[in-house]
Amino acid sequence: MRCSQAIINLSNLKKNFSNIRKKVYPAKVMAVVKADAYGHGMIKVVEALNQLDDKPEYYAVALLDEAIELRKNKVKQPILVFDSVANSDLQEYFKFNLIPTVFTNEDIKYLSEAKKKYAYNKKICVHIKVDTGMNRLGINYNEAFEFIKSISVNDDFIIDGIYTHFATSDVYNCSFAKLQLKRFNQLVQQLKDNNISTGLIHAANSGAIINMPDSYFDMVRPGISLYGYYPSQFTSESLKLYPVMSIVSKVASVKRIKKGDTVSYGRKFKAKQPTKIASVSFGYADGYPRGMTNKGSAIINNKIFKQVGVVTMDRIMFDVGNEKVKVRDDVILLGKSKKHEISGWDWCNILNTIPYEITCNISKRVPRIYFD
Numbered sequence: 001m002r003c004s005q006a007i008i009n010l011s012n013l014k015k016n017f018s019n020i021r022k023k024v025y026p027a028k029v030m031a032v033v034k035a036d037a038y039g040h041g042m043i044k045v046v047e048a049l050n051q052l053d054d055k056p057e058y059y060a061v062a063l064l065d066e067a068i069e070l071r072k073n074k075v076k077q078p079i080l081v082f083d084s085v086a087n088s089d090l091q092e093y094f095k096f097n098l099i100p101t102v103f104t105n106e107d108i109k110y111l112s113e114a115k116k117k118y119a120y121n122k123k124i125c126v127h128i129k130v131d132t133g134m135n136r137l138g139i140n141y142n143e144a145f146e147f148i149k150s151i152s153v154n155d156d157f158i159i160d161g162i163y164t165h166f167a168t169s170d171v172y173n174c175s176f177a178k179l180q181l182k183r184f185n186q187l188v189q190q191l192k193d194n195n196i197s198t199g200l201i202h203a204a205n206s207g208a209i210i211n212m213p214d215s216y217f218d219m220v221r222p223g224i225s226l227y228g229y230y231p232s233q234f235t236s237e238s239l240k241l242y243p244v245m246s247i248v249s250k251v252a253s254v255k256r257i258k259k260g261d262t263v264s265y266g267r268k269f270k271a272k273q274p275t276k277i278a279s280v281s282f283g284y285a286d287g288y289p290r291g292m293t294n295k296g297s298a299i300i301n302n303k304i305f306k307q308v309g310v311v312t313m314d315r316i317m318f319d320v321g322n323e324k325v326k327v328r329d330d331v332i333l334l335g336k337s338k339k340h341e342i343s344g345w346d347w348c349n350i351l352n353t354i355p356y357e358i359t360c361n362i363s364k365r366v367p368r369i370y371f372d
């Protein structure tokens with residue numbers, strides 16, 4: 001097997017889940033495993049979570065295909081699909097017993113028609129998405145009451161849940177998220193006052209789980225926090241989390257270069273003195289962004305070394321100076337040794353991004369190695 005690997009620590013995943021569970025109790029937990037569990041491997045992640053006594057009550061994914069994959073792997077919990085049903089094969093929702101997200105009258109019309117067409121003999125279980133300010137998916141909060149009311153009296157449907165999504169729950173002052181929460185609360189109250197049953201009410205993503213305890217309702221939807229990262233560097237650390245993914249490799253070659261010699265395409269690194277260059281089989285095709293050029297680092301033999309020269313498709317180079325670095329020595333690109341740590345946030349600070357993008361972009365050709 002390839003020596004460049006993503007090591008997935010499933011006991012950290014379980015610890016993160018249990019810490020979230022404790023923090024939000026008695027709210028239920030819908031574990032968000034979209035995008036191959038943020039690059040960690042959806043099936044393995046779900047298998048690990050389902051070993052727990054207090055396993056997630058629900059799972060959520062972005063796409064219908066992801067939900068089908070879960071069902072084909074014998075996942076029993078209810079599965080919510082966040083995507084709009086607009087461009088989907090609706091029969092698949094019935095066939096695999098998946099929960100569609102609905103938020104337009106067309107969604108309702110097409111689902112009803114599909115129910116007839118495919119002779120689906122149960123009520124269609126749906127979650128209704130309410131847009132309280134994200135302006136992405138969902139029915140506007142001002143129109144939501146009438147919409148939900150109409151579905152509640154439609155015999156084809158059961159409302160299993162209603163939900164909204166925060167735009168800013170992970171910023172220092174989440175005042176906009178608080179406004180969204182207020183809008184959502186008003187709707188929830190109006191539905192209660194009118195005895196309209198809504199099933200499970202849910203809103204909190206990781207940022208809100210950490211920053212907004214009054215947004216838990218009946219269920220929360222953690223994603224990034226399961227994988228051990230805070231959604232931003234502005235969230236309080238009121239929840240203990242452990243990164244689940246590390247990236248390791250081995251030194252593939254070591255060569256001496258002279259003062260003035262350059263490394264890699266475009267000659268973007270020039271040696272100021274004689275030094276040694278170690279190359280590692282990991283490049284932008286593996287998810288090491290080219291933006292890391294001359295900025296990344298690696299831990300080799302418990303020491304930190306700087307990445308030098310342009311990041312290439314399959315390979316990166318490190319300036320190891322005069323240290324005793326040999327071919328086959330272990331390399332840590334993301335993770336920690338006894339003395340040092342390279343965290344996802346170190347990558348993010350170079351790349352001006354968030355940990356979500358880092359772990360999602362570790363590509364398929366990097367084998368995931370699981371241990372518990």
Ligand SMILES: *Cc1c(COP(=O)(O)O)cnc(C)c1O
Pocket residue numbers: 032034082165204205206207221222223224225231
């Ligand atoms: C991705 C997603 C989540 C999880 O968000 P995190 O910030 O990763 O916790 C929750 N809800 C919806 C609708 C999402 O799309």
